[in-house]
Amino acid sequence: PLTLFWFRRDLRLHDNAGLYHALKSGHPVLPVFIFDTEILDKLEDKKDRRIEFIHLAIHKLQTQLTQLGSTLIVKYGKPSEVWQQLSDEYYIAEVHTNHDYEPYALARDKTIGEFLNARGTAFYTHKDQCIFEKSEILSGAGTPYTVFTPYSRKWKETVNDFYLRSYPTETYFEAFLKTQPLEIPSLESMGFEAVGQPFPGKEVRKELIENYKERRDIPSIPGTSRLSVHLRFGTISIRELARKAQTLNETFLNELIWRDFYMQILWHFPHVxxxxxxxxxxxxxxxxxxxxxxxxxxxxxxxxxxxxxxxxxxxxxxxxxxxxxxxxxxxxxxxxxxxxxxxxxxxxxxxxxxxxxxxxxxxxxxxxxxxxxxxxxxxxxxxxxxxxxxxxxxxxxxxxxxxxxxxxxxxxxxxxxxxxxxxxxxxxxxxxx
Ligand code: FAD
Known part of the structure; x- marks a missing residue:
């Protein structure tokens, strides 16, 4: 039997919570990514650069996995149909993936989880894209915070090395299934086109973070990190970034806390x-x-x-x-x-x-x-x-x-x-x- 790891907005091998748990499952691990037609079909712009960004990140993952003697399964279709196929094709003991708190993703994961469970496959989900999720930060009265400042105070009181440490996925890379590389569908075959414009880099410049407070409000200079697209698709780890922020600049850390804050608002107040x-x-x-x-x-x-x-x-x-x-x-x-x-x-x-x-x-x-x-x-x-x-x-x-x-x-x-x-x-x- 195999363990499958499902990549979504966490497109990296390094310090990835769900992947770490998959690699420790005791079964050989095969990762999978789905270009979801339920999402892609709604995009009118066929030159949407987000799809290009994801496609590039998928290629990078494929290269890394090939070097490890393994591969990434890349599918194009509706997740419910793709999981049906995968479940017919492989003997899957466990599926691991990371939490996604958006309404569409929650409904999708519920359906897929139920389907897999009915087939005797365990479906595990993990926190990865934020430091604190759901009800991890609540007021003394046990209610969600609706104002940022007290939320951030509690966040800072609660955070410690346990929440910020990296998941050492590298230690367990041996667990990837050894197999021949599989193909990735081209952008064109999915109806999209590359623009070829460069994307923001993902290096975290120490000097930039140190001067963040003084420079972040001036739009004519590169005073902010431009890491947002990487945080969006998980090409960097929030835990590593939060550790840097903690040591380098409190104002920058606050911005990362805003990100957690709004994620928990969406979770507790889905009407928004x-x-x-x-x-x-x-x-x-x-x-x-x-x-x-x-x-x-x-x-x-x-x-x-x-x-x-x-x-x-x-x-x-x-x-x-x-x-x-x-x-x-x-x-x-x-x-x-x-x-x-x-x-x-x-x-x-x-x-x-x-x-x-x-x-x-x-x-x-x-x-x-x-x-x-x-x-x-x-x-x-x-x-x-x-x-x-x-x-x-x-x-x-x-x-x-x-x-x-x-x-x-x-x-x-x-x-x-x-x-x-x-x-x-x-x-x-x-x-x-
Ligand atoms: P930096 O200033 O370097 O901040 C570092 C990271 O902190 C950002 O990458 C981001 O992940 C997080 N962050 C910073 N500010 C906020 C904030 N106010 N709320 C939540 N997270 C924050 N941010 C998005 O990531 N996606 C959006 O769709 C988005 N829409 C916005 C719409 C409006 C009307 C406004 C006012 C803000 C929006 N923001 C959004 C927040 C913010 O403008 C961007 O995160 C930021 O400009 C990204 O640039 P940066 O990576 O250089 O940020």
Whole structure:
């Protein structure tokens, strides 16, 4: 009998919790990855670089496994059908995989687990993508935290070497089944195309982390780690990164804690992942369903340079600096009074690092409906944000070179007018005024 390890958003051999447990199962281990058509079929952009990123990571895993005399099974299809085939083809004693907290993944894993159990195969799942999950960090009263600062305090009190140590997978590599290499389906055969643009690297520069606090809010410089896509797909280990953060920079560690925080919010309050406001009263806001203005925002044509620069950076690279994400999200929801769910969906399509919990958390924070949200009457002023964080317009000119010429559009809405309108609409919904 064999043990199968199912890779999903944990695309590495090193320090991988589920893989470690699979390798220790006592059976030869064969890893598997599924290009899931339930997900791929919904992607309209056939040049979606996330698929390219995954495909590259899969090739790398295949090379490493081939060097170990083993292989990776790579399938393309619906997970339920693929598992049926695998279970017909191999005698599988155990399947191991890592937790995924998104609603689709939870439902999928429940179905697959039940199917495998019915066939006499044990299905084990493990925590790997965060330091603390589910109910590991609760308040004294045993309830989930809904505000970041007390959550992070408890997180720091609870964390210790046990939670941060690496899983020594390398020690058990002998357990991989010795077999001939199998083929990986090409991107083209799955209907996708490579763009060939480089992805952010995954080295963690000590100097960058040490200076993070002072540099992280300036979008014109590489002051943040750009590790988000690697954390998204698990090409780096959160435990290793958190250990570095602990010794190098507390502000950086806090950002990693935000990631855990939003994951547990999605876990405890699944309505946020189903298009509902974290605070239900915010669902009474009368959003303006203005398609033309939404399109102008998407394309970076609002006449507000910092907003347009951010959207153009996103469209061109799949990345946007965090400070600018906050500005563009606030602008869409408060200045244009367009439903945060529209912005959330657009980011979900475009961000290389798209993650349901962090994206939803960020959007609900910006619209005021989320945990920790600033009071609704605090409305970012794009001009003062520019003065503070891009005073020389270095970032803006990179993405909006025509900013000081006649060709640049007039502001889509007047700031003072938009502010007043927003206050009125929010007050009506929240206070019945
Ligand atoms: P760094 O500043 O170097 O931070 C290190 C890591 O910490 C990040 O890679 C990320 O994993 C984590 N992190 C940092 N800030 C946050 C945060 N506020 N919430 C959760 N995790 C955080 N982040 C995503 O990973 N996916 C998303 O889909 C996403 N959507 C967002 C939408 C909006 C409207 C906003 C305001 C923020 C969003 N963020 C999202 C959070 C943040 O902007 C990105 O994580 C960050 O910009 C990634 O760049 P970096 O790797 O250089 O981050």
């Amino acid at each position: 992942g189903q298009g509902k406001a974290f605070r239900p009263e915010y669902d009474k806001i009368e959003w303006r369903h203005d398609e033309a203005q939404f399109q102008a925002w998407c394309e970076g044509r609002t006449g507000y340079p910092i907003v347009d620069a951010g959207m153009r950076e996103l469209n061109a690279t799949g990345f946007m600096h965090n400070r600018v994400r906050m500005v563009v999200a606030s602008f869409l929801t408060k200045h244009l009074l367009i439903d945060w769910r529209w912005g959330e969906a657009y980011f979900a399509q475009k961000l290389l690092d798209f993650d349901l919990s962090a994206n939803n958390g960020g959007w609900q924070w910006a619209s005021g409906s989320g945990t920790d949200a600033a009071p609704y009457f605090r409305i970012f002023n794009p001009t003062s944000q520019t003065q503070k964080f891009d005073p020389q317009l270095v970032y803006i000119k990179k993405w909006v070179p025509e900013v000081s010429s006649f060709g640049y559009p007039q502001p889509i809405v007047d700031h003072a007018f938009a502010r007043e309108r927003c206050l009125k609409v929010y007050q009506k919904a929240l206070k019945g005024l």
